Amino acid sequence: MYHIHPEVQKALEEQRAVVALESTIIAHGMPYPQNVETALMCESIIREHHAIPATIAILGGKIHVGMSQQEIETIGQKGKSVYKTSRRDLPFVLAGGHDGALTVAGTMFVAAECGIKVFATGGIGGVHRQAEHTFDISQDLDELSRSDVVVVSAGAKSILDLAKTLEYLETKSVPVIGYQTDVFPEFFTRESALRIPYRYDSVQAIADFILKRAQLHIHGGVLIANPIPESYSLAKSIIDATITEALLQAEAEHIHGKEVTPFLLQKINELTDGKSLEANRQLVYNNCELAAKIAVCIHRSEAKG
Numbered sequence: 001m002y003h004i005h006p007e008v009q010k011a012l013e014e015q016r017a018v019v020a021l022e023s024t025i026i027a028h029g030m031p032y033p034q035n036v037e038t039a040l041m042c043e044s045i046i047r048e049h050h051a052i053p054a055t056i057a058i059l060g061g062k063i064h065v066g067m068s069q070q071e072i073e074t075i076g077q078k079g080k081s082v083y084k085t086s087r088r089d090l091p092f093v094l095a096g097g098h099d100g101a102l103t104v105a106g107t108m109f110v111a112a113e114c115g116i117k118v119f120a121t122g123g124i125g126g127v128h129r130q131a132e133h134t135f136d137i138s139q140d141l142d143e144l145s146r147s148d149v150v151v152v153s154a155g156a157k158s159i160l161d162l163a164k165t166l167e168y169l170e171t172k173s174v175p176v177i178g179y180q181t182d183v184f185p186e187f188f189t190r191e192s193a194l195r196i197p198y199r200y201d202s203v204q205a206i207a208d209f210i211l212k213r214a215q216l217h218i219h220g221g222v223l224i225a226n227p228i229p230e231s232y233s234l235a236k237s238i239i240d241a242t243i244t245e246a247l248l249q250a251e252a253e254h255i256h257g258k259e260v261t262p263f264l265l266q267k268i269n270e271l272t273d274g275k276s277l278e279a280n281r282q283l284v285y286n287n288c289e290l291a292a293k294i295a296v297c298i299h300r301s302e303a304k305g
Contacts, residue, residue, distance in 0.1 A: 001094055003059075004114065005066025011052040012115055015303075017295035019046045019288065020111040020119040020149070023057035023067075026075050027082040027101035028262045029122070030277065036076035038281050040069065042120070042288045049292035054116055056107050058085060058093050058100030065114050075101060080262070086139045104151070105143035108221060112147035117210075117298060119151050120291035122284045123187040124223065125261065126156040126165030129247070136257070137168065144221040145172035150210055150298075152224045152291040154283040155185040155192075159243050159264045162186060162194055169223065175213075176223045177206060179290060185227035188268075188279050191236035196225060203290070207297040226290050228283040234275060242271045 004012075011018050021042055026035045043053035054066045057075050064071060075082055083093050085100035087109045093100040102110065104124050111119050125138025138160075144151065156165045166184060169176055176184065177198045184194040200206050210222060227233070246267035255263045269277045 001063055002114070003062050003064045005054070005064070005068075007052055008054045008066035015299060017051035017118070017292065017299045018054050018116045019051045019291045019295050020107055020116045021046075021053055021055040021288075022104060022107040022119075022121050023055060023075055023101040024084055024103045025122055025284070026057075026072065027079055028084055029265060030280070032076050032079060034277065034281070035079075036073055038284060039072050039076065041281075042284060045285055045288040046120070046292045049289055049296065051292035051295045054111075054114075056102050056110050058083075058090075058098065058102070060099065061094050061097035063090075063094070063110055065110065065116075075099070087143055088139065103140065105139040108140075108143045108147040108149045108151065111149050117148070117150060118291050118295040119149050120284070120288045121151060121153050122280055122287065123153050123155055123157040124151065126160040126162065127168055128260070129159075129161045131161060131164060136260075141165070141168050141172060141174075144169065144174045144223060146219075147221050148219055150222045150224060150291075150294060152226055152287045152294065154187050154228050154287060155225050156187065157261065157265075158187040158189070158239055159247070159261065159268075162192075166194060166196070172220075174221060174223055175209075176225055177209065179206070179224055179226045181225065181227050185225055186236065186239070187283070188228065188234045188239045188276055189236045190227040190230060190233045203293045203297045204301075206294055207301050210294075210298055211301055224290070224294070226287050228279060229286050232279045232282040234272070234279055238272070239268075239276075242268050242276075245271060
């Protein structure tokens with residue numbers, strides 16, 4: 001079922017730092033060709049910081065852990081015709097010989113299976129607004145409680161109910177660590193009224209936390225909340241008003257389930273004249289840099305014993 005890229009396989013065998021990357025952001029999160037450009041830049045940034053990138057997707061019914069430029073191009077061009085694949089969807093996509101773009105949950109599962117300890121993404125899914133009526137809660141949260149992977153993100157997507165998302169993570173015993181911040185960043189903006197329990201200002205401190213957790217045999221993921229760079233952060237008041245308008249459009253067009261997030265992100269990009277797309281790209285790059293540094297630091301610390 002697996003095709004592990006030789007570069008990734010060698011890095012894992014040599015116990016070098018590897019950073020997993022999702023593919024939903026390529027197929028469903030951004031338009032072509034910006035999606036492919038972003039994916040390739042993410043890989044470049046990870047290499048610049050001395051780690052090996054492993055973009056994960058399903059091609060022809062086989063899980064590819066690490067992809068060639070042409071394979072990334074294929075996923076990017078096919079776009080939304082590629083199955084959006086979470087943990088529960090993996091058997092269906094594999095058995096049918098389909099192509100699949102892995103979500104955060106799907107990527108975490110595969111990364112953990114392959115021994116990849118760190119994963120960089122844009123923002124995780126979470127508890128949707130009005131979940132008390134719809135019970136719409138992303139599989140990402142349960143996967144964070146299961147898979148032993150460090151997830152670096154710019155918080156959760158702003159379109160969600162972020163307060164409930166944090167409560168759910170607490171219930172599932174998922175540590176949320178703010179990197180150089182005391183508050184939970186809201187994806188497109190650094191501004192937030194939501195405080196988080198742990199803050200670390202250095203990569204080494206985060207690595208020490210991860211290693212101590214492993215020594216205690218505590219299983220499950222760790223969420224690193226890494227705010228969008230200040231120069232690209234959008235004003236919270238603007239984002240909140242834009243999200244409200246986009247949600248009303250989604251309701252009017254009867255958009256539900258896993259189609260909600262890509263629909264809203266597209267509408268928000270239109271309503272902000274492309275500013276949200278550029279913010280999305282920059283926060284992903286920022287997360288890739290931090291993820292690579294954490295992965296390298298963890299492996300160095302493990303090597304020292």
